[in-house]
Amino acid sequence: MNSAEIKDSIHELITEIAEDADVEQEKITDDAHFIKDMGLDSMALLEVLATMEKKFGVTIPETEFPNITTINKCAATVEKYLAQKK
Amino acid sequence: MQPRIVITGAQVICAAGSTPEALAGGLSAELNIGRVKDFEFHSFDKEVPCYRVKDIDPVAILGKSGLRTKDWATKLLLCCVESGFGTWLQSLPEADRPGFCVGTAFGSVQSIGDFLSDSIVNGVNSVNPQAFANTVINSPTSNVNIRHTLRALSATISTGFTSSLDALLYAADQLRNGYLSRILAGGTEEVSYYELLGLQRSGALSRAGEIKPFGADADGYVMGEGCGMLLLESEAAAQARGATILAEVAGIASAFDPGRVKQTGELDRDVMRHVIQEACAQAGIGPGQLSFVAVNANGNPNIDKAESAILSELCPDVPVTAYKRSIGECYGASQAIMAVLALTDMRHQRISGAAGAYPLVPGAALVRETLQNRSSEYVCINGFSCDGQCGAIILRNRQ
Numbered sequence: 001m002n003s004a005e006i007k008d009s010i011h012e013l014i015t016e017i018a019e020d021a022d023v024e025q026e027k028i029t030d031d032a033h034f035i036k037d038m039g040l041d042s043m044a045l046l047e048v049l050a051t052m053e054k055k056f057g058v059t060i061p062e063t064e065f066p067n068i069t070t071i072n073k074c075a076a077t078v079e080k081y082l083a084q085k086k
Numbered sequence: 087m088q089p090r091i092v093i094t095g096a097q098v099i100c101a102a103g104s105t106p107e108a109l110a111g112g113l114s115a116e117l118n119i120g121r122v123k124d125f126e127f128h129s130f131d132k133e134v135p136c137y138r139v140k141d142i143d144p145v146a147i148l149g150k151s152g153l154r155t156k157d158w159a160t161k162l163l164l165c166c167v168e169s170g171f172g173t174w175l176q177s178l179p180e181a182d183r184p185g186f187c188v189g190t191a192f193g194s195v196q197s198i199g200d201f202l203s204d205s206i207v208n209g210v211n212s213v214n215p216q217a218f219a220n221t222v223i224n225s226p227t228s229n230v231n232i233r234h235t236l237r238a239l240s241a242t243i244s245t246g247f248t249s250s251l252d253a254l255l256y257a258a259d260q261l262r263n264g265y266l267s268r269i270l271a272g273g274t275e276e277v278s279y280y281e282l283l284g285l286q287r288s289g290a291l292s293r294a295g296e297i298k299p300f301g302a303d304a305d306g307y308v309m310g311e312g313c314g315m316l317l318l319e320s321e322a323a324a325q326a327r328g329a330t331i332l333a334e335v336a337g338i339a340s341a342f343d344p345g346r347v348k349q350t351g352e353l354d355r356d357v358m359r360h361v362i363q364e365a366c367a368q369a370g371i372g373p374g375q376l377s378f379v380a381v382n383a384n385g386n387p388n389i390d391k392a393e394s395a396i397l398s399e400l401c402p403d404v405p406v407t408a409y410k411r412s413i414g415e416c417y418g419a420s421q422a423i424m425a426v427l428a429l430t431d432m433r434h435q436r437i438s439g440a441a442g443a444y445p446l447v448p449g450a451a452l453v454r455e456t457l458q459n460r461s462s463e464y465v466c467i468n469g470f471s472c473d474g475q476c477g478a479i480i481l482r483n484r485q
């Protein structure tokens with residue numbers, strides 16, 4: 001899976017979560033902050049973390065939790081741990 | 087003097103129909119038995135018969151927002167409340183909104199089991215934390231409280247087969263004691279893998295895949311699902327707001343005796359007799375004055391036999407109907423759903439028949455063909471559980 005595919009996949013997940021939380025479509029951008037810009041809560045972020053681990057087959061330590069705040073940062077984090085697997 | 091408790095609203099979702107209006111034409115002779123085999127984490131070797139709710143669309147009723155992580159048990163209850171009472175609830179000031187009380191035997195057991203299965207199969211880090219909120223039995227109730235800002239009461243009653251009857255009893259007690267003036271009360275139950283598996287292993291489910299209340303060759307029941315909700319109010323509160331009164335909760339009784347069940351494998355007939363007599367006494371009538379009885383009978387040979395004997399003894403000339411033939415055994419939601427069906431029958435001056443021509447146990451007097459032009463004043467709804475919990479509720483027609 002390449003970088004674009006990883007980002008698309010995360011974008012799709014965030015869109016699903018955000019739409020359920022009534023977040024306006026235009027607020028869902030690659031650099032929008034999940035909490036400050038979209039108004040998601042910490043439970044949603046935990047779901048993002050768990051889903052990324054399952055979907056991409058990586059283990060992301062909890063210390064990364066504060067860093068997964070945007071779609072771009074999520075994608076970068078996933079790529080970092082995929083690279084470590086190789 | 088304790089206030090009279092009246093019913094001013096009713097809504098139902100079950101395999102036989104998803105509104106009282108949809109059931110206005112009566113229960114269909116076609117039984118709505120479906121089949122399930124595959125669930126998210128587990129599968130049965132072969133399809134299992136069950137009565138499932140098919141004709142509701144939660145997104146259409148509730149909107150898309152917030153539904154993604156809600157389980158089916160919660161959606162059933164949310165849909166029932168929204169479609170039956172949503173507009174009215176939103177029109178009330180928050181302080182005037184009713185309390186909320188729901189009976190359920192299993193609640194969100196599918197979510198509970200799936201959450202555990204996911205953690206065992208895929209590891210604890212893989213579970214969706216958002217799904218955790220579904221893993222408590224009062225989750226469906228609380229979701230309704232939150233959606234409609236019902237702050238006065240949030241109660242989940244779980245007493246097995248008779249959960250919704252006990253929820254109605256709990257609500258009636260709250261009203262009689264003057265703690266609240268109105269409560270939305272009833273029951274909800276979903277068909278789940280874990281219930282079906284347990285019931286299958288215990289031998290409770292019909293091997294023939296047919297539910298035959300009072301059937302001479304009955305071999306168990308077929309699981310059903312659904313939700314029934316009643317708006318209970320003190321008569322004074324209902325009159326003060328000019329509400330249309332559908333019925334009065336003229337009597338309601340509950341009793342428990344597990345000892346006899348353990349000793350004989352049959353339900354204690356004294357307890358069954360007691361709850362009917364007590365509910366009738368509260369209504370100021372004798373059992374023989376009942377217009378009809380909506381029985382608990384579900385094809386469980388022991389309990390059906392005992393209920394038939396008790397009815398033959400107490401009210402041999404009173405017509406008896408078995409709604410479970412059309413809706414399945416809805417466990418904790420049964421009596422609430424049956425109460426809505428009984429209200430619908432009373433409104434349309436009929437007694438719905440239990441479809442089919444299967445042979446009955448000796449002495450059972452079951453209405454087979456729907457009786458039309460039958461006005462009813464007092465109707466008794468029974469709930470008898472194999473674990474010893476028994477109850478009966480008497481509705482007096484005010485329509």
